[in-house]
Amino acid sequence: MSFLEMLDVLNEGLINKGDEPVVFDHDCREGICGSCSLQINGEPHGPDRLVTTCQLHMRMFKDGDTIVIEPFRAKAFPVIKDLVVDRSSFDRIQQAGGFISVNTSGNTIDANAIPINKHDADESFEAATCIGCGACVAACKNASAMLFTSAKVSQFALLPQGRVEATERVLNMVAQMDKEGFGNCTNTGACEIECPKGISLENIARMNREYLSASLKG
């Protein structure tokens, strides 16, 4: 049984007794959407590595174990109800620069017409696998969103298509991150360990370099 199926069973029992079910977030249940964000026994997405809560299985626990489930804790993720937090602060960081502008007037250049070396393409793809779950924030003692934001900056910074707006992208996304109330990075590295997608701390280093060079240009 998966962890979310266990919560379904719990809620079925509560509803049958006439009690309120425990509210929790989920959607794809296959590690793609990033909604199923739970703090399980003190760890975002629970004790397993490189999996989301929906991919966590009850075989990771022993019979009779007490399991403590909490919502992700961060000022920038206010609790809506029970185990559901509002992660729209991530959406606003994305909206501040996580896009490229493409000419769609009929003169659009085929993406494959621009050669990109394999190493950069792979690194960009790795960064793009961030699902915006927020585990990095929940794992961080400073509730920093640096791993998330740096993944979103990196996926564009490594591609020629992303260089056009690179300066304003990194400045605007970092400004929005600070405005939302996320804390600073102190290189603890808990984010990388708890990230279900294995997003590397190298992305933070890359974002810092992008930010420095953008600030000098500004």
Ligand code: SF4
């Ligand atoms: S960097 Fe990892 S932990 Fe943070 S939001 Fe993206 S996928 Fe989730």
Ligand code: FES
């Ligand atoms: S429900 Fe979509 S990642 Fe878990």
